[in-house]
Amino acid sequence: MTQEKPYAIGIDLGGTKVIAAIVDQNGSILSQANAPTQKEDAAEIVISRIGDLVSSVLADSGVGISQIRGIGIATAGIIDTNRQMVIFASNLNWSDVAIGDKLGQRFGVPVQLINDANSAAVAEWAFGSASGTDDLIYVTVSTGVGAGIISGGRLITGIGDSAGEFGHISLDPEGPLCACGNRGCLENYVSGLALAKMAQEQLQAGAESSLRTVCEGELGRITAKEIGEQAESGDPLSISLMKQAGYYLGVGLTNLIHLFNPQVIVFGGGVMKNGRILLEEAERVIRQRCISRMASQATFQFTTMGAEAGVLGAAGLYFPAARKQVAV
Ligand SMILES: [Zn+2]
Incomplete structure (x- = not known):
């Protein structure tokens, strides 16, 4: 077997900052750096700033570009992984930006793009506590809901890099119209935005809750964060909202388990930071509704990754994830 290059570079490209890191096959970060991104900056300027960050992490770590397998870029928005282009990203004000070609030309290594939810999945798969499967x-589960799916050792992207739109599976064919065009999408019942909206409606209708004190009477200030915290403190309204969201999440996850028969489902996102009650309810629904053999084969866990998940997922594209050990 030929000696493989030991490192990859992960880039986490967001609307307020970009992070670059050199990562080894164990998911250890040798060096990282970040720079601001602003909507007003032209794409050319942001790309050249990213290039400078790459040069700086290489210099800091003493790693030569000849030891780099490639550069992975995790970003929100619509991407094209055949042409390594950002097709549209509202947070950066980008359309049709050939970032892969530009960085590839500058550094002479492969460049691959990946979307946010998929990069989190790859990070867990390559380096996280789920790396054995x-x-x-x-x-x-954050402002919206999404999923990254690894099935049979392959990241499922679909033909247009849009697979995994878990937030837009319909749970009620006659439910509220969603921005995506479908009705009764899961995101309307489970997301951070949905939780805040439901809390505000109930409080407006006169419901008693410690949320009133927390928001000092300004109902518009309530977010999923306060609801999660108050649920953990025993507030009955917050608990019932989290349970209701958990119920719908459980129905959605049952569909997902029936489709993919996963071994592990890892949960992340802001709402899941206080997601114990939500997940307990979801698991109860799954045990009740899911084909029992498939339910018992799946385990559920919260992510243990922190702010590095983006760069680790992007770099993880270049490392074969831990395959099941097969005796030969
Ligand atoms: Zn939808």
């Missing part, structure tokens, strides 16, 4: 799903 080739069948895992990462579910993020």
